[in-house]
Amino acid sequence: MSLLEYQYFPVTRPNKGAGGRTGAWRIVKPVVDYNKCIGCKACFMFCPESTIVPSNGKVRVDYEYCKGCGVCANVCPVKAISMVNEQ
Amino acid sequence: MIRKVISGNEAVALGVKLARVGVTGIYPITPQTTIIEKLAEMRAKGEIETEIVRVESEHSAMAATFGAALGGVRAFTATASQGLLYMHEMIWWVAGSRVPVVMVVGTRAVGAPWNIWNEHTDFTSERDSGWIMAFASNPQEALDLTLQAFRISEDERVFLPMMVGMDGFILSHTKTNVLIPDQEQVDDFLLPRRQPYVIDPEDPIGMGNIFPPEGYMRLRESIDLALRNSEDIIKEIGREYNKKINPLGDYSTLNVSYKLEDADYAIVLMGAWAGDAMEAVDTLREKGIKIGMLRIRYLRPWSEKEIRNALKDKRAVLVLDRSTSFGRGGGPLYVEVKSTISDIVPQIKGVVSGLGGVTVNKSELLYIFNKFVEGLKDDVIWYYPKEVGKIELRTPRDIE
Ligand code: SF4
Ligand code: SF4
Numbered sequence: 396m397s398l399l400e401y402q403y404f405p406v407t408r409p410n411k412g413a414g415g416r417t418g419a420w421r422i423v424k425p426v427v428d429y430n431k432c433i434g435c436k437a438c439f440m441f442c443p444e445s446t447i448v449p450s451n452g453k454v455r456v457d458y459e460y461c462k463g464c465g466v467c468a469n470v471c472p473v474k475a476i477s478m479v480n481e482q
Numbered sequence: 483m484i485r486k487v488i489s490g491n492e493a494v495a496l497g498v499k500l501a502r503v504g505v506t507g508i509y510p511i512t513p514q515t516t517i518i519e520k521l522a523e524m525r526a527k528g529e530i531e532t533e534i535v536r537v538e539s540e541h542s543a544m545a546a547t548f549g550a551a552l553g554g555v556r557a558f559t560a561t562a563s564q565g566l567l568y569m570h571e572m573i574w575w576v577a578g579s580r581v582p583v584v585m586v587v588g589t590r591a592v593g594a595p596w597n598i599w600n601e602h603t604d605f606t607s608e609r610d611s612g613w614i615m616a617f618a619s620n621p622q623e624a625l626d627l628t629l630q631a632f633r634i635s636e637d638e639r640v641f642l643p644m645m646v647g648m649d650g651f652i653l654s655h656t657k658t659n660v661l662i663p664d665q666e667q668v669d670d671f672l673l674p675r676r677q678p679y680v681i682d683p684e685d686p687i688g689m690g691n692i693f694p695p696e697g698y699m700r701l702r703e704s705i706d707l708a709l710r711n712s713e714d715i716i717k718e719i720g721r722e723y724n725k726k727i728n729p730l731g732d733y734s735t736l737n738v739s740y741k742l743e744d745a746d747y748a749i750v751l752m753g754a755w756a757g758d759a760m761e762a763v764d765t766l767r768e769k770g771i772k773i774g775m776l777r778i779r780y781l782r783p784w785s786e787k788e789i790r791n792a793l794k795d796k797r798a799v800l801v802l803d804r805s806t807s808f809g810r811g812g813g814p815l816y817v818e819v820k821s822t823i824s825d826i827v828p829q830i831k832g833v834v835s836g837l838g839g840v841t842v843n844k845s846e847l848l849y850i851f852n853k854f855v856e857g858l859k860d861d862v863i864w865y866y867p868k869e870v871g872k873i874e875l876r877t878p879r880d881i882e
Contacts, residue, residue, distance in 0.1 A: 399639055401711065403704035404580050404678045407688040 411460065415444070421463040423478040425456055431475035438467035438476060483727075484662050490621035490653035493660050494560065494586050494646075495520035497628035498532070500668040501584075504555030505533045507546035511565035512598050513650035514588035518560060532558075540565035544572035544585075551576075551583045552689065554680040556632060559583075562650055563590035566604045570611075576643045577612030577705065579690055582635035582677050583643040585613075586628060589753075590650040591838040598650075599839020602753060603805035605647040606781065606814040612705045614644040614712055615782040619738075619756045622660045623779075624648045626723065626731050629663075633672055633719050640712045641678050642705065647781075649754035651839070663727045671726045713783045736780040739792050741767065745774030747855055748793055750819050751802040752778040755842055759802075762847040771855055778815065789822050798829035800854040804836040812862040832862040841867060 425438075432453045439447040439454055446457040447467055456467075468476040488496070494517050498506065508518040524530045535546045543559050551557040561569055566587055576583050589605045591597040602617075609615060614634060618624040624646065631644040648654060679687060693701065713736060720733030732738075740760050742748060749759055756777045766773045776792045793799055801820070803813020810817055816832035824830060833850055836842040846867045 399711070401704050401707035402580075402638075402641065402678070403701055404641075405578060405690055405693060405701055406679050407691060409686050409688055 415460050417458075417460055417462055421461070422481055423463045423465070424458060424461060424481055425463070425465070425467050425476045426479050427454060427456065428475045428477065429453060431473050432471075433473055433475070435472060437470045437472060441466050441470045483664055483667065485659055486662055487657050488621065488660050488662075489516065489655050489657045490618070490624045490648050491516040491588065491655065492520055493621040493625035493662075494628050494648070495524065496662055497625045498558050499524055499530045500663065500665060501556060501558075501629060501632045501672060502669075503530075503532050503558045505535060505547065505550030505557045507535050507537060507543040507550070507557070507559045509537055509540050509543040509561070509565065511540065511562050512588075513590060513600075513654040514560045514562045514565075514586065516654070517586060517588070540568040541572055544569040544576065547583055547585075548572060548576050548579070548581065551581045551677070552579070552681045554675070554677065556636075556675050557583050558585070560586040560588065562588045563592055563598075563604045566608065567592060570608070573608060573611050573613065573643075575690065578701065580641045580678055580701075580705070580708075581643065582632075582641060582675070584628065584631040584635055585643070585645045586624070587645055587647045588650040588654040589647050597838040600650040600652050601804045601837045601839070602647065602649075603837070605645075606805040606807075608645070609781055609814065612642060612709065613782065614640070614642055614709065614716075614780070615647065616644065616780050617647040617752050617778065618649075618653060619754050619777060619779075621648075621653055621656070621658050622728075622731065624653060625660060625662070626728055626733065627779075629668060629671070629727070630716075630719055630723055630733065633723075634712065634716055636673070636676050637712075637715050637719070638676055638678075639715050640708055642708055642712070647753070652754040661728055661730065667727050671723060709783050713780075713785055716780065716783070735788060736783070736785040737788050737792070738777040738779055740775040740777070742774035742776060742792055745772050746797045747771070747773040747851075748796045748799045749773065749775045749802060749851065749854075750778065750793070750799060750815065751775070751804075752781065752815060753804060755802070755804070755836065755847070758842070758844040759847050761844045762851055765844075765848060766851060766855070773851065773855065781815075781818075784818060784822070786822055789819065790826065793819075793823050794826050796827055798831065798854070799823065799827050800851070800858075801830065801832045802850075803832060803834045806834060806837065816862060830861075831858045833865050834862065835865040835867075
């Protein structure tokens, strides 16, 4: 028998939370130069916000959650990440 | 099936064994202690494989049981009195999570003052928590209801925890003849455990996390609907139990009527004193007084239909409470019954008695029933079988 219509359970799938969203206060954001990036994923390892996402052998930044701290730009061995002004 | 002279607590422990419970979260509290002692003994002898998790409080006992149930195994715990109150938070947490768990409550008075004897206030104070709540009236029923509890709680139309109440000492420690089913019979009756979701590191889910207001309210409504719909499922499972396990018990109804059909007067009560009440009813019947009894076996779901049907066209109804609802002028059963039948029964009276282990046997019940038939003046009375001595209060000492 299928579950009856009245059944409802307090379960969710893990997802990004609204709480970690950066909002409008970030001043600079990291921009990856894909011509330079060698795909070592050092930025991915060091990003304190887990907002560097490995993608197609290189990396992508999730700007919704990136705080603009610059850690990624500092750890990049080939200086592929530059922090550019948001405005 | 064999017949054995055992106590209510032993009967429950055997039920847990027969249900092949995977994890038991335990913390001892009188009068439930011998349930877990018996389980520990069976475990030491290698008769059961149940994982026994010893914890440091009842709150943890329910938490450990809850965790095991979420992990996908049949889980059991038992408690009483202050222990049940200490579990209170986790009791709501389990019900709100919609996860099947079974618990037995060896009911007992709640302090202060300290009192280890029987009453039902601990049990009845959980009636709004979302658990299915049955109450046994003898050790046989304690075993039968424990077995049925697993089946009911794990039914996909229900998916709610269930507690079985049992009068502390009166049932928990008194030995009577109990029919113990064979393992094959129980295996045939209990289906493999089902539950709405499991925690699994391979397939992570978040449970019990924050829910927005409308989602939360929808969950509350689903608990209410699942509880109310469980009435038919309990009857269905009860009929199957009669057929497969105990043909001598009758579990095809939620509540139990005794000589009610032609009765003018009806007594409503719950628990072990039903046996004495039946004898008192017989004695009054011999004197030509048409009186009957309705024993509430399920406090939740509350079978409005069954209760109205059983008590319709009665001249007067007397509700006996072994628990209190302070400030309301009667016990919880009185309030429930009154709200159920006040439009069809002209006179509804209540008696609160038997609290904290006060002895109420056939002779005390006969006295109460006689007074009721004569026409109790008050709507609710507190009945003491003995005189209570006055205790001089101490006044605070003057401090300079
Ligand atoms: S700027 Fe900071 S937060 Fe944003 S991607 Fe780089 S390390 Fe992560
Ligand atoms: S640290 Fe620099 S090179 Fe390495 S993956 Fe990140 S952006 Fe590319």
